[in-house]
Amino acid sequence: MSAVALKAVLAAQNPSAHPAAAAAPALLRFITCGSVDDGKSTLIGRLLFDAKLVHDDQLDALGRDSRRFGTQGDKLDLALLVDGLSAEREQGITIDVAYRYFATPRRSFIVADTPGHEQYTRNMATGASTADLAIILIDARKGVLPQTRRHSFIVSMLGVRHVVVAVNKMDLVGFDRAVFEGIVAQYRHMAGGLGFATITPIPISALEGDGVAGRSPNMPWHAGPTLFEHLESVDVAGAVQLAARFRMPVQWVNRPNLDFRGFAGTIAGGAVSPGDEVAILPGGRRSRVARIVTQDGDLAEAVAAQAVTLTLADEVDVSRGDVIVAVDDALTARRAFAARLLWMSDRPLASGAELTLRLGASSATARVAIAGAVDIHSFEIHAADALAMNEVGIATIALDRAVALTDYAEDRELGAFILVDRVSGDTVALGLVDAGAVRLVRSVSGDGVPSASPGRSRHWVKVALDRLAPGGWPQIVEEASWRALASLAVAALVQLTFADWRITAAAALAEALLRPILRLAHQAAWRSFERQRIARGHYDAEGSGI
Amino acid sequence: MIQLTHLQKLEAEAIHIIRETVATCDNPVMLYSIGKDSAVLLHLALKAFYPGRLPFPVLHVDTTWKFREMIAFRDQRAQELGLDLIVHVNQDGVRAGVNPFDSGSRAHTDVMKTQALRQALDAHKFDAAFGGARRDEEKSRAKERVFSLRSAEHRWDPKAQRPEPWRLYNTRKRPGESFRVFPLSNWTELDVWDYVARENIPVVPLYFAAPRPVVERDGALIMRDDDRMALREGEVVQTRMVRFRTLGCYPLTGAVESTAATLPEIIAEMRGSRSSERQGRIIDHDGAGSMEQKKQEGYF
Ligand SMILES: Nc1nc2c(ncn2[C@@H]2O[C@H](COP(=O)(O)OP(=O)(O)OP(=O)(O)O)[C@@H](O)[C@H]2O)c(=O)[nH]1
Ligand SMILES: [Mg+2]
Numbered sequence: 140m141s142a143v144a145l146k147a148v149l150a151a152q153n154p155s156a157h158p159a160a161a162a163a164p165a166l167l168r169f170i171t172c173g174s175v176d177d178g179k180s181t182l183i184g185r186l187l188f189d190a191k192l193v194h195d196d197q198l199d200a201l202g203r204d205s206r207r208f209g210t211q212g213d214k215l216d217l218a219l220l221v222d223g224l225s226a227e228r229e230q231g232i233t234i235d236v237a238y239r240y241f242a243t244p245r246r247s248f249i250v251a252d253t254p255g256h257e258q259y260t261r262n263m264a265t266g267a268s269t270a271d272l273a274i275i276l277i278d279a280r281k282g283v284l285p286q287t288r289r290h291s292f293i294v295s296m297l298g299v300r301h302v303v304v305a306v307n308k309m310d311l312v313g314f315d316r317a318v319f320e321g322i323v324a325q326y327r328h329m330a331g332g333l334g335f336a337t338i339t340p341i342p343i344s345a346l347e348g349d350g351v352a353g354r355s356p357n358m359p360w361h362a363g364p365t366l367f368e369h370l371e372s373v374d375v376a377g378a379v380q381l382a383a384r385f386r387m388p389v390q391w392v393n394r395p396n397l398d399f400r401g402f403a404g405t406i407a408g409g410a411v412s413p414g415d416e417v418a419i420l421p422g423g424r425r426s427r428v429a430r431i432v433t434q435d436g437d438l439a440e441a442v443a444a445q446a447v448t449l450t451l452a453d454e455v456d457v458s459r460g461d462v463i464v465a466v467d468d469a470l471t472a473r474r475a476f477a478a479r480l481l482w483m484s485d486r487p488l489a490s491g492a493e494l495t496l497r498l499g500a501s502s503a504t505a506r507v508a509i510a511g512a513v514d515i516h517s518f519e520i521h522a523a524d525a526l527a528m529n530e531v532g533i534a535t536i537a538l539d540r541a542v543a544l545t546d547y548a549e550d551r552e553l554g555a556f557i558l559v560d561r562v563s564g565d566t567v568a569l570g571l572v573d574a575g576a577v578r579l580v581r582s583v584s585g586d587g588v589p590s591a592s593p594g595r596s597r598h599w600v601k602v603a604l605d606r607l608a609p610g611g612w613p614q615i616v617e618e619a620s621w622r623a624l625a626s627l628a629v630a631a632l633v634q635l636t637f638a639d640w641r642i643t644a645a646a647a648l649a650e651a652l653l654r655p656i657l658r659l660a661h662q663a664a665w666r667s668f669e670r671q672r673i674a675r676g677h678y679d680a681e682g683s684g685i
Numbered sequence: 686m687i688q689l690t691h692l693q694k695l696e697a698e699a700i701h702i703i704r705e706t707v708a709t710c711d712n713p714v715m716l717y718s719i720g721k722d723s724a725v726l727l728h729l730a731l732k733a734f735y736p737g738r739l740p741f742p743v744l745h746v747d748t749t750w751k752f753r754e755m756i757a758f759r760d761q762r763a764q765e766l767g768l769d770l771i772v773h774v775n776q777d778g779v780r781a782g783v784n785p786f787d788s789g790s791r792a793h794t795d796v797m798k799t800q801a802l803r804q805a806l807d808a809h810k811f812d813a814a815f816g817g818a819r820r821d822e823e824k825s826r827a828k829e830r831v832f833s834l835r836s837a838e839h840r841w842d843p844k845a846q847r848p849e850p851w852r853l854y855n856t857r858k859r860p861g862e863s864f865r866v867f868p869l870s871n872w873t874e875l876d877v878w879d880y881v882a883r884e885n886i887p888v889v890p891l892y893f894a895a896p897r898p899v900v901e902r903d904g905a906l907i908m909r910d911d912d913r914m915a916l917r918e919g920e921v922v923q924t925r926m927v928r929f930r931t932l933g934c935y936p937l938t939g940a941v942e943s944t945a946a947t948l949p950e951i952i953a954e955m956r957g958s959r960s961s962e963r964q965g966r967i968i969d970h971d972g973a974g975s976m977e978q979k980k981q982e983g984y985f
Contacts, residue, residue, distance in 0.1 A: 441687075483848060569848065
């Protein structure tokens with residue numbers, strides 16, 4: 140497709156005013172991500188530029204900015220169209236996520252340009268949380284980097300099912316097909332377990348425009364779509380999981396006078412009509428919907444994402460944070476649950492920390508027990524009891540009161556939460572409810588369900604070594620030498636005191652072997668105690684099942 | 686099942702944000718700048734609390750240099766809707782004789798707008814202030830949160846913004862801190878006009894083309910709204926068909942030549958436009974990064 144054909148006709152932004160555009164595929168929300176300097180911001184600048192969305196006065200400003208801050212000599216530095224903060228322009232990096240809105244005749248888009256810098260992973264995750272598709276940029280000279288892995292993992296965890304692997308800076312590798320294919324193979328191997336529905340590789344040069352809007356004469360060997368063709372046609376239907384049954388967290392109780400008591404909120408899933416039987420969680424009180432009140436008149440039906448005010452047929456007690464649900468909905472309120480966390484504060488998260496949880500319209504005090512952390516190189520989960528900044532972990536969370544929630548995979552609205560530091564007020568973690576996560580950790584800690592597999596005993600040994608020496612081989616060697624030294628010293632002392640080789644041998648053995656075994660057993664006992672405590676909370680559900 | 690249109694989704698999101706603020710903050714206020722974004726914001730707020738009344742006052746920071754038509758429109762709307770309208774003027778600035786001509790646009794904006802806003806927020810102890818800013822307006826706005834935290838000194842720290850994933854807004858703040866809340870963050874200029882048309886929202890007539898007295902000054906068309914604007918040598922007041930894409934202090938707001946006198950004509954004109962909305966704003970161009978700097982100082 141030529142750049143001209145892409146000339147933005149903003150019509151698509153308002154289907155109601157332009158019937159012709161109503162048939163266009165729905166809005167696509169996407170992000171760019173990947174490692175530092177892979178060209179994400181340049182690519183967004185290129186997309187806006189090629190879609191003729193850069194106004195004349197903005198182009199003049201871009202020319203001035205490019206001469207002042209640009210990284211491309213006299214050429215336009217397209218990244219400066221999106222890197223809008225002065226700290227970003229000075230350093231030539233992206234710090235915070237920028238949102239851009241644009242449309243082509245075929246589709247409208249919301250794009251979030253996210254930072255590649257590891258320090259700002261939180262801003263990347265913010266952009267990813269609402270995306271249908273991620274463009275993962277890879278510098279053709281560098282291939283898959285740790286940050287490429289981290290971003291791919293986070294994007295997958297947040298439920299993005301479609302990725303474009305944009306191998307960028309092809310101009311710097313002579314538009315070499317072998318380089319492109321090598322990187323794509325490397326990426327596919329890495330992302331094998333991440334559960335993406337589609338992985339679409341596209342070779343591009345964000346700087347020169349190859350492979351973005353038009354076919355590149357420099358890469359006739361690329362048979363796949365250009366980036367624009369793909370973005371305009373990709374089907375991401377079903378990308379966002381919303382509950383099928385009616386659910387509405389109550390945001391605010393509208394009580395203008397004694398005769399009116401309405402429950403205002405945004406519908407999280409399903410549909411509702413007057414007369415519908417509903418239950419209120421936690422607690423499970425029941426009533427019927429009397430009216431759906433809006434300023435434009437009462438509605439006969441309201442659906443997910445609409446902001447409405449409901450009145451109920453009975454005088455039931457409902458307040459902010461409660462969730463009104465269809466009477467046969469399986470949603471329950473719980474006091475404890477398992478979750479995946481992305482920790483975003485530079486102060487590490489330790490087990491036992493108390494934070495404020497915000498989920499739907501609820502907030503509660505949360506005590507976090509960390510069970511494991513994800514190794515960003517192998518994507519494996521290892522046992523852990525603290526999380527460092529930008530680490531993804533698995534945790535069980537106990538609340539001071541019951542909150543209606545469910546798995547993120549089933550319901551993005553009531554399965555997503557943030558954790559807030561109680562002193563600073565900062566948002567320190569982003570979390571996803573995931574009941575299955577606990578199992579993952581149990582199997583790591585060795586007392587889990589499986590398995591008849593021969594790997595089991597080896598697995599146990601590995602776990603034991605991990606616990607005693609989380610630092611790996613160097614630490615194991617150090618530990619062994621320390622044990623040997625300590626038992627020699629004990630042996631010498633005992634021999635001098637008792638002059639009996641049997642007592643000496645027993646003491647030396649105890650020092651060398653019994654101590655570590657006791658330590659493991661003691662740790663295991665404590666962990667199982669902690670787990671039981673959380674499991675008890677888990678079943679301590681109010682207003683269950685209805 | 687009903688399929689929501691793009692505008693319906695934007696409307697619902699804005700109402701959600703407005704309700705979230707009222708549910709979690711003690712003393713919110715709506716900044717009312719009399720422009721189209723404010724008109725839309727006010728309309729959405731009324732919807733959010735229907736059948737109740739607006740549960741917060743509306744604040745206009747008056748620099749004393751607004752177009753006369755804006756002030757008349759403001760007072761009329763306040764009366765029609767029964768608004769609790771607060772008008773704040775920085776009297777220190779007035780006494781010091783600050784004005785856009787002699788003090789320069791920068792000092793004028795700082796004293797009469799930014800400082801005035803801080804004065805009003807402090808005097809009333811507002812802990813959340815709604816604004817009609819959109820991310821598509823300007824590069825540094827594109828980076829702003831929906832709930833934008835300000836220190837007790839009203840400063841914005843762009844490098845330490847709280848992540849705002851999904852629709853989960855962290856409304857926790859420490860004593861003295863406050864929020865600027867932007868329910869229209871995800872709207873574009875075109876969305877605003879489409880919504881004004883769909884909902885029949887009254888806007889100041891200055892947005893529609895009409896013959897108006899203008900002077901060409903520094904490459905911009907400035908409307909001479911009253912005789913406080915002295916003519917420079919060689920300047921003549923001409924009557925031209927113009928309209929405004931954005932409204933502010935009249936000496937700092939450039940008009941565009943246009944014949945678009947109705948909403949459909951405005952929308953059609955905008956679709957074909959080669960320049961951005963803020964081009965007519967003189968204060969935005971006072972230096973690269975000037976919007977960001979003003980925001981850091983407490984400007985909206
Ligand atoms: N030669 C060449 N240079 C490119 C290309 N794309 C980007 N660059 C350059 O690479 C550098 C980094 O580009 P950015 O767009 O700022 O990278 P980024 O991925 O947004 O960086 P962060 O946001 O900081 O992670 C700039 O100097 C760009 O001009 C390309 O296709 N070819
Ligand atoms: Mg960037």
